[in-house]
Amino acid sequence: MASLVDDDPRIIEFDVRTDEMLVNMGPQHPSTHGVLRLVLRTDGEVVSEVEPHIGYLHRSAEKIGENITHRQFIPYTDRMDYLAAMNMNLGWALTVEKLMKYQVSEKARHLRVLIAELNRIASHLVGMGAYGLDLGTFSPFLYAFREREKILDLFEEACGARLTYSYITVGGLTADLPPGWLQKCEAFLDQFEPIIKEYHALLTTNAIFVKRTANIGVMSRDLAIEYGCSGPVLRGSGVDQDMRRDGEAIYTAMYEGYAFEVAVMKDGHYPRDHEYPAVPADAVLGDCWHRFFVRMLEVVQSMDLVRQAIDRYASCQGPLGDPVKLAEKMPTGDAYLETECPKGQMGFYIVSDGTATPWRARARSSSFSNLAVAHELCRGCLIADVPAIVGSLDIVMGEIDR
Amino acid sequence: MADLLINTLGLPGWLGWTITAVVAAVLILNVIAGGALVFIWAERKIAGRIQDRLGPTRTGGKFGWLQSLADGIKLLAKEDLMPEGADGMLFRIAPYVSFCASFCAFICLPFAFDVVGQRLNVGVFFVVAVLGLEVFGVILAGYASASKWSLFGAMREAAQVVSYEVPLGMCVVVPVMLAGSMDLVTIAEKQSGWFTNWYLFHDPFTFVVFWIYVTCAVASVNRAPFDLAEAESELVAGFHTEYSGLRWSFFFMAEYGSMFLVSALAAVLFMGGWNGPIPLATLLGLSEGTGDTAHYLVRLVGLANLMGKATVGVLVMMWIRWTLPRLRIDQVMTTCLKYCTPLAAVMFLGAMLWQIALPGGVIPVLRTPAATVREGWLPGPGGSPPASAKASDVAKVGS
Numbered sequence: 001m002a003s004l005v006d007d008d009p010r011i012i013e014f015d016v017r018t019d020e021m022l023v024n025m026g027p028q029h030p031s032t033h034g035v036l037r038l039v040l041r042t043d044g045e046v047v048s049e050v051e052p053h054i055g056y057l058h059r060s061a062e063k064i065g066e067n068i069t070h071r072q073f074i075p076y077t078d079r080m081d082y083l084a085a086m087n088m089n090l091g092w093a094l095t096v097e098k099l100m101k102y103q104v105s106e107k108a109r110h111l112r113v114l115i116a117e118l119n120r121i122a123s124h125l126v127g128m129g130a131y132g133l134d135l136g137t138f139s140p141f142l143y144a145f146r147e148r149e150k151i152l153d154l155f156e157e158a159c160g161a162r163l164t165y166s167y168i169t170v171g172g173l174t175a176d177l178p179p180g181w182l183q184k185c186e187a188f189l190d191q192f193e194p195i196i197k198e199y200h201a202l203l204t205t206n207a208i209f210v211k212r213t214a215n216i217g218v219m220s221r222d223l224a225i226e227y228g229c230s231g232p233v234l235r236g237s238g239v240d241q242d243m244r245r246d247g248e249a250i251y252t253a254m255y256e257g258y259a260f261e262v263a264v265m266k267d268g269h270y271p272r273d274h275e276y277p278a279v280p281a282d283a284v285l286g287d288c289w290h291r292f293f294v295r296m297l298e299v300v301q302s303m304d305l306v307r308q309a310i311d312r313y314a315s316c317q318g319p320l321g322d323p324v325k326l327a328e329k330m331p332t333g334d335a336y337l338e339t340e341c342p343k344g345q346m347g348f349y350i351v352s353d354g355t356a357t358p359w360r361a362r363a364r365s366s367s368f369s370n371l372a373v374a375h376e377l378c379r380g381c382l383i384a385d386v387p388a389i390v391g392s393l394d395i396v397m398g399e400i401d402r
Numbered sequence: 403m404a405d406l407l408i409n410t411l412g413l414p415g416w417l418g419w420t421i422t423a424v425v426a427a428v429l430i431l432n433v434i435a436g437g438a439l440v441f442i443w444a445e446r447k448i449a450g451r452i453q454d455r456l457g458p459t460r461t462g463g464k465f466g467w468l469q470s471l472a473d474g475i476k477l478l479a480k481e482d483l484m485p486e487g488a489d490g491m492l493f494r495i496a497p498y499v500s501f502c503a504s505f506c507a508f509i510c511l512p513f514a515f516d517v518v519g520q521r522l523n524v525g526v527f528f529v530v531a532v533l534g535l536e537v538f539g540v541i542l543a544g545y546a547s548a549s550k551w552s553l554f555g556a557m558r559e560a561a562q563v564v565s566y567e568v569p570l571g572m573c574v575v576v577p578v579m580l581a582g583s584m585d586l587v588t589i590a591e592k593q594s595g596w597f598t599n600w601y602l603f604h605d606p607f608t609f610v611v612f613w614i615y616v617t618c619a620v621a622s623v624n625r626a627p628f629d630l631a632e633a634e635s636e637l638v639a640g641f642h643t644e645y646s647g648l649r650w651s652f653f654f655m656a657e658y659g660s661m662f663l664v665s666a667l668a669a670v671l672f673m674g675g676w677n678g679p680i681p682l683a684t685l686l687g688l689s690e691g692t693g694d695t696a697h698y699l700v701r702l703v704g705l706a707n708l709m710g711k712a713t714v715g716v717l718v719m720m721w722i723r724w725t726l727p728r729l730r731i732d733q734v735m736t737t738c739l740k741y742c743t744p745l746a747a748v749m750f751l752g753a754m755l756w757q758i759a760l761p762g763g764v765i766p767v768l769r770t771p772a773a774t775v776r777e778g779w780l781p782g783p784g785g786s787p788p789a790s791a792k793a794s795d796v797a798k799v800g801s
Contacts, residue, residue, distance in 0.1 A: 021550060023550045023551070029638060030634050030635055030638060031634075031635040031636065044557075045554075045558075045731055132727065133635055134635050135635070135727040135728060136626065136627070136629070136633060136634075136635055136636075136727050136728025137626075137724075137725070137726060137727040137728070138449075138453070138724060139452055139453045139724050139725060142453040142454060142455065143453070143454065146454055202725070203727075206726070206727065208627055208726055208727045208728075208729055209727050211729070211730075211733055212727060212728075212729070212730060212733075382730060382731065382732065383554065383636055383637075384630075384633065384636050384728075384730040384731060385730070386636070387635050387636055
């Protein structure tokens with residue numbers, strides 16, 4: 001190797017090299033979805049490394065779970081993914097039921113599907129609107145919240161709360177629906193269906209939106225599986241997995257008889273894709289656009305499921321059944337169950353020593369795994385792509401930090 | 403006015419000019435600042451309407467019309483913060499640089515025939531140059547804030563605005579070429595008559611040039627989808643992250659001032675300035691002689707015309723802002739360097755050739771009688787104020 005002499009151009013090159021800069025994006029930053037802190041190593045506008053720092057929202061939910069009864073833990077699950085609290089309740093309730101080998105009434109089963117899918121729509125609406133914010137457009141956010149508000153009104157009528165419901169509980173639901181609720185829900189769906197076109201016009205097909213998302217943050221199928229990604233993030237990479245279809249019996253039994261197609265691209269086509277805007281030419285499977293689009297498809301899918309659930313629930317006779325009164329005695333053993341939450345597969349694990357309180361309560365968060373892949377996706381992107389990529393993962397910090 | 407003070411009241415020349423300058427400056431400053439307040443309020447209302455909400459409703463009784471003023475008072479009362487590591491002098495001076503640059507450009511903007519602060523024979527050049535100075539304040543702010551986000555914002559602004567000056571300049575040159583003058587008053591005057599005389603409809607090239615100008619103008623005043631310098635989802639607030647209170651509001655005023663300025667410039671350069679689409683005054687036989695009521699009426703209508711056109715421009719910018727996502731920095735630069743600049747160059751060439759080949763337009767009938775350029779009351783490009791504007795002063799320039 002040649003020795004460096006004074007006039008070696010490489011020395012000059014070294015002298016004028018640009019400096020790397022460490023930038024803290026968050027925890028107080030408009031586009032980090034709560035209190036996420038991303039440390040960016042940047043060279044000008046180019047980001048060479050993204051390191052997520054979490055823990056700003058840690059509330060010891062799991063430890064608390066060891067000191068309260070199984071049913072008392074339900075409100076704590078509300079505060080994990082606070083945008084889809086119904087699905088969180090459902091996950092925990094089903095896990096306890098799995099431990100107890102308990103089966104809810106047919107009516108409660110359909111009502112659970114109805115409520116959980118309605119909450120999925122609400123969660124995806126926030127995800128969609130917030131993604132618009134990340135890309136610098138404000139209006140879709142408010143359009144999304146306009147419709148979400150109506151879902152929250154329905155929930156409020158059903159259980160009295162708008163964000164932390166604690167509605168689905170061990171052994172069923174805390175209360176039956178009030179009279180006239182189903183009609184209101186149907187009216188909402190009829191009104192909501194044409195509005196989805198608006199969202200597609202504002203975002204999905206918008207030229208700038210496509211430019212900002214297509215071929216950005218491409219996550220290969222293998223990478224997604226490697227990092228344990230789940231939910232729309234996984235399906236956006238073309239992996240055909242949905243716990244509602246592929247999960248454990250106690251969970252899939254809930255969706256038995258429901259017709260739905262998993263929103264994933266198969267042979268270059270999404271289910272019923274003739275009804276929606278065509279996939280743009282620039283988009284690559286696994287990029288931000290696909291992750292976003294899968295969410296939009298799931299909104300429609302959930303609408304279908306809600307419609308089916310309304311019919312089934314309405315045709316069910318008899319009472320809903322009271323929630324289980326969890327007595328001193330619980331079976332000894334453990335139970336783990338993953339359910340398909342809007343953000344991904346949320347798993348709950350309970351170890352029971354036979355007392356009224358769990359010996360160990362554990363939550364496996366989907367957002368945590370989905371966020372973990374961010375540093376792979378953000379390598380070498382521009383600063384503007386960081387919110388675009390992290391936003392497309394649709395994380396909720398309450399679920400990550402618990 | 404200087405004419406009135408010096409010749410009629412017999413004041414010494416320097417005093418007359420000073421008084422005139424002060425009056426003009428105060429008028430412009432207040433009209434534009436007031437206009438900016440109105441636009442800030444309008445933006446809130448329009449954003450509200452676009453987003454299915456109401457916007458401000460209570461401040462000032464109805465429609466929240468006092469909202470901007472209330473905000474201004476709030477900003478005045480805010481603590482004046484400066485980051486510890488900031489460069490104090492530059493940090494303080496930056497908002498004023500932006501503000502002055504934005505407002506200075508109004509000096510030679512003709513609001514109506516002879517309603518102009520100072521008629522300059524290099525008006526177009528002056529406006530574009532002074533508007534370009536605004537970026538200087540932004541870069542200073544970003545540099546002096548001692549914040550990484552601010553620095554990012556400033557660097558983006560520098561790259562973006564300097565690049566967009568190139569196609570913007572090319573677009574602006576086209577009307578200058580057609581009118582044969584850099585004087586904004588002359589350019590607008592040449593487009594009098596029916597709206598077919600507007601340079602927007604002069605030939606297909608100018609029509610395209612207008613839209614390039616619109617794109618570049620939106621980019622050069624940092625409005626969405628080109629608002630990268632303050633991209634709130636990426637850079638917190640970009641160059642004004644560390645600013646608060648009145649200093650911040652100066653940036654805000656500068657932004658709205660610039661928006662209005664580029665819209666008004668578009669109106670003057672491409673849409674006939676103060677000339678309405680239909681030459682009402684001529685059709686009604688109103689003379690524009692000095693002193694009579696008709697004269698003031700015509701000026702007033704002209705003022706309303708220009709304000710109306712510029713306001714429409716500003717409203718369109720607001721509409722775009724609340725509809726579109728933001729571009730990425732490399733896409734912004736691509737838009738400028740790969741599309742706008744070559745296109746503007748080709749259109750410039752086309753407009754030039756058209757002017758040589760078809761000076762009368764495709765259908766000469768559509769062109770109303772040869773536009774005449776009046777010298778007006780105010781000092782002409784030469785600097786010597788004409789004693790009074792009479793019919794004989796009208797200089798025929800031909801077309």
